Amino acid sequence: MRKRSGEHRERRLRVFVFDCQALSLAVRGDRKMIAWLDIAARGEAELVTSPMTVVEAHDGRITEQRWDWVLSRLNVADIGKDEARQARRLLADAKLHGHKHAIDAVLAVIARRQRGHVTVFTSDVDDLEKLLPDSIVVKKV
Numbered sequence: 001m002r003k004r005s006g007e008h009r010e011r012r013l014r015v016f017v018f019d020c021q022a023l024s025l026a027v028r029g030d031r032k033m034i035a036w037l038d039i040a041a042r043g044e045a046e047l048v049t050s051p052m053t054v055v056e057a058h059d060g061r062i063t064e065q066r067w068d069w070v071l072s073r074l075n076v077a078d079i080g081k082d083e084a085r086q087a088r089r090l091l092a093d094a095k096l097h098g099h100k101h102a103i104d105a106v107l108a109v110i111a112r113r114q115r116g117h118v119t120v121f122t123s124d125v126d127d128l129e130k131l132l133p134d135s136i137v138v139k140k141v
């Protein structure tokens with residue numbers, strides 16, 4: 001018996017990209033953000049952020065153990081010169097500049113290179129929508 005053509009198609013992976021606010025909420029134990037972490041922990045999605053987002057989200061009131069627990073559930077993407085160039089181009093194309101938008105641009109580069117259904121969780125919807133294609137969902141936290 002032959003399988004119908006649609007039956008052995010692989011499901012596209014879901015990828016969640018956290019910005020600073022989303023990561024901060026997760027570290028502080030926000031229920032919605034913890035639910036996304038749980039989905040990733042079950043293997044139903046990948047969770048990604050940038051190294052700069054981890055630094056930006058630092059809060060001295062949060063224990064190192066809590067940070068370690070959250071960071072163990074997500075991937076911190078490698079970035080280098082090529083990603084910096086891409087982020088610079090994204091900023092120029094969106095007519096944005098300066099430190100206010102720099103981390104968002106790097107996060108946008110990381111989101112763009114993910115495969116699957118990508119959702120960016122952010123407090124800065126307007127800027128991220130300028131930096132991302134329509135195929136990437138931008139969700140307010």
